Amino acid sequence: MKKLVGAKTPQAVGRTGPRKVRKIENIWIPMSDGTKIAARMWLPEDAEDNPVPVLMEYIPYRKRIRDETIHPYLASYGYACVRPDIRGSGDSEGLPQDEYVKQEQDDGVEIIAWLARQPWCTGKVGMFGNSWGGTNALHVAARRPPELKAIITVCSTDDLYPEEPYTGGLLNDTVFFEWGVVWPAYCGRPPDPAIVGDRWRDMWMERLNNLDYYPIYWITHQHRDAFWKHRSISEDYGAIRCPVYAVSGWNDVYYRAVPRMLANLKCPRKGLVGPWGHGYPNTGNPGPAIDWLTEALRWWDYWLKDIETGIMDEPMYRFWMQEEATMLGVHQSPGRWAAEESWPSPRIRPRKFYLTKDGLECGAGAETARVLKPSQTVGITAPRRHWRDIDTEAPTDQRIDDARSLTFDSEPLEGEFEILGQPVVTLDLAVDKPVALLAVRLNEVEPDGLSKRITYSVLNLTHRDSDEFPQPLEPGRRYRIRMPLNDCAHVFKSGRRIRVAVSTSYWPAYWPSPEPVTLTVYAGRSELELPARPPSAADRNLKPFGAAFVPEPTSGGTVLQKAPAPTRRSEWDAATKKLTIRTVQGGGLSKSDAIGIEVGSITSELSEILDQDPTSATVQTQYIETMKLDDLNVRVESCLHMSSTKDKFLVVGQLKAFDHDEEVFTKSWKRMIPRLLV
Numbered sequence: 001m002k003k004l005v006g007a008k009t010p011q012a013v014g015r016t017g018p019r020k021v022r023k024i025e026n027i028w029i030p031m032s033d034g035t036k037i038a039a040r041m042w043l044p045e046d047a048e049d050n051p052v053p054v055l056m057e058y059i060p061y062r063k064r065i066r067d068e069t070i071h072p073y074l075a076s077y078g079y080a081c082v083r084p085d086i087r088g089s090g091d092s093e094g095l096p097q098d099e100y101v102k103q104e105q106d107d108g109v110e111i112i113a114w115l116a117r118q119p120w121c122t123g124k125v126g127m128f129g130n131s132w133g134g135t136n137a138l139h140v141a142a143r144r145p146p147e148l149k150a151i152i153t154v155c156s157t158d159d160l161y162p163e164e165p166y167t168g169g170l171l172n173d174t175v176f177f178e179w180g181v182v183w184p185a186y187c188g189r190p191p192d193p194a195i196v197g198d199r200w201r202d203m204w205m206e207r208l209n210n211l212d213y214y215p216i217y218w219i220t221h222q223h224r225d226a227f228w229k230h231r232s233i234s235e236d237y238g239a240i241r242c243p244v245y246a247v248s249g250w251n252d253v254y255y256r257a258v259p260r261m262l263a264n265l266k267c268p269r270k271g272l273v274g275p276w277g278h279g280y281p282n283t284g285n286p287g288p289a290i291d292w293l294t295e296a297l298r299w300w301d302y303w304l305k306d307i308e309t310g311i312m313d314e315p316m317y318r319f320w321m322q323e324e325a326t327m328l329g330v331h332q333s334p335g336r337w338a339a340e341e342s343w344p345s346p347r348i349r350p351r352k353f354y355l356t357k358d359g360l361e362c363g364a365g366a367e368t369a370r371v372l373k374p375s376q377t378v379g380i381t382a383p384r385r386h387w388r389d390i391d392t393e394a395p396t397d398q399r400i401d402d403a404r405s406l407t408f409d410s411e412p413l414e415g416e417f418e419i420l421g422q423p424v425v426t427l428d429l430a431v432d433k434p435v436a437l438l439a440v441r442l443n444e445v446e447p448d449g450l451s452k453r454i455t456y457s458v459l460n461l462t463h464r465d466s467d468e469f470p471q472p473l474e475p476g477r478r479y480r481i482r483m484p485l486n487d488c489a490h491v492f493k494s495g496r497r498i499r500v501a502v503s504t505s506y507w508p509a510y511w512p513s514p515e516p517v518t519l520t521v522y523a524g525r526s527e528l529e530l531p532a533r534p535p536s537a538a539d540r541n542l543k544p545f546g547a548a549f550v551p552e553p554t555s556g557g558t559v560l561q562k563a564p565a566p567t568r569r570s571e572w573d574a575a576t577k578k579l580t581i582r583t584v585q586g587g588g589l590s591k592s593d594a595i596g597i598e599v600g601s602i603t604s605e606l607s608e609i610l611d612q613d614p615t616s617a618t619v620q621t622q623y624i625e626t627m628k629l630d631d632l633n634v635r636v637e638s639c640l641h642m643s644s645t646k647d648k649f650l651v652v653g654q655l656k657a658f659d660h661d662e663e664v665f666t667k668s669w670k671r672m673i674p675r676l677l678v
Contacts, residue, residue: 563588
């Protein structure tokens with residue numbers, strides 16, 4: 001039975017809870033094979049006499065470098081907050097591993113059991129995390145450790161294959177080139193001498209000598225095989241029985257997972273999608289950010305302390321209804337909060353348009369063949385699958401890409417209406433190659449012609465029926481392709497037009513097809529179905545979120561060298577029709593006042609392609625990270641280069657490590673990998 005106690009609400013920025021907290025820099029958690037996992041912990045000072053539940057964040061990003069705010073704040077409200085380094089990362093023993101392997105899950109189950117047995121713990125554990133920590137919370141929950149009573153999963157995924165390297169069966173830039181170059185460098189970082197002592201260098205060398213360049217694993221598994229299934233709870237949603245709060249933002253790379261999990265999980269669940277990118281909602285960009293920590297406490301108090309906070313009496317699915325599309329440089333998203341009692345919602349009704357020779361119409365028209373010649377540089381108005389910096393990488397005016405796509409426009413709308421969910425475009429089409437990329441964008445066009453991308457999707461047409469067993473296309477044959485676009489919540493405005501734009505490339509966000517593709521779309525036989533959401537008076541009565549705040553850190557940090565603004569420069573050579581894009585992010589240096597460590601990083605990327613030749617595509621990325629602490633002075637450099645022919649991918653990876661600027665390790669990987677209908 002829940003205790004009838006109201007939710008706690010902080011009264012001011014930086015205010016913490018009633019319990020004093022001590023920080024324990026390291027505890028060693030023994031695994032059954034003898035390996036010791038290093039963890040940092042924030043514990044209420046009176047927990048030995050008044051035990052508390054545990055909140056665990058389980059990640060490979062180093063427990064002592066960041067998050068000096070969330071953990072002590074939650075601990076001050078009566079939780080033991082524990083942050084273990086995954087085996088082979090940070091200060092933990094063991095060797096580096098690829099993402100989300102079984103050993104990581106096994107260790108997570110053991111760690112939870114060990115924490116629950118401690119005298120300062122009530123026996124109840126919750127897991128939370130953003131990105132990796134949110135995803136492995138789902139994985140561990142699927143293992144059903146009895147002590148795990150609830151999780152919060154933020155900006156995570158239930159299905160790794162389509163969300164990480166292979167969106168729609170296509171290799172995407174965000175995971176393969178951005179994260180793919182960073183992850184090997186993370187695996188090659190040394191432990192902290194202050195924690196592991198003089199053995200730090202031996203541990204470091206052992207890690208370096210045993211790591212692999214993991215993106216090569218990913219590209220050898222081009223279809224949805226056992227490699228990806230093991231990493232995806234979507235294979236068996238019913239395996240999770242503890243309550244799940246799934247959180248993301250419309251500008252995050254993983255937001256599609258929230259409505260999927262609400263629709264498929266059977267356990268108690270809630271979903272929240274704001275306007276944000278990849279991060280916690282109290283620091284969300286674009287805003288408005290919210291008082292996320294109070295919302296999190298309401299969840300934890302309900303499930304771990306049996307306190308009736310009212311959180312489960314509220315609608316299952318809460319979301320930011322966007323009134324304008326996110327565009328370059330826009331840091332506040334116009335819109336409002338709305339909600340549905342369940343998802344899928346029985347209130348959603350399809351609104352159908354037909355793609356005709358004259359545009360988007362309410363009725364079907366005569367069949368007309370519209371032909372699109374190949375162009376490999378369509379996509380430059382939204383140059384990343386997931387932008388890292390809203391001022392340099394978010395979508396811009398779509399007209400440059402629209403002009404090189406097949407477009408279908410509606411008449412100006414006579415009134416506004418909302419959509420929520422996945423728009424679906426169904427195309428009657430034919431292509432002239434056995435492997436072809438299809439990109440479909442849904443845009444809103446203002447009276448002056450400004451074209452804003454609302455949502456989109458891409459599909460490797462060989463995956464039209466299955467990601468596991470793709471089949472080549474028969475050139476010239478007509479196919480009917482049903483293509484759900486990415487979930488969205490948007491208000492189409494009166495006087496504006498709806499546009500569907502279709503292309504056979506989306507560079508540089510997605511790797512191009514092996515050959516140039518000519519596309520024929522049969523207008524009059526193709527459709528757009530929008531998930532129309534009727535107005536709801538209940539939206540006005542939703543419990544408001546508090547104002548966003550970030551708790552005062554228990555110890556501060558010092559910016560030693562401010563990072564320059566990120567840069568992205570595109571160059572077009574009209575003579576050769578070559579597009580070159582150069583990006584640089586990072587370059588700053590900061591110091592943690594708590595432990596004195598100085599860290600810095602910089603990422604650079606160069607991509608090139610000829611508009612007429614998909615096999616000319618190349619991407620080269622480099623990531624450099626530095627760490628300094630007392631006598632520790634190390635640098636790790638990771639480089640990734642990829643190109644392709646019609647039949648093969650060429651992947652080259654390199655990792656170097658330096659101790660006081662002296663190179664102590666270097667290793668290169670070079671693989672020619674067959675293209676398997678990709």
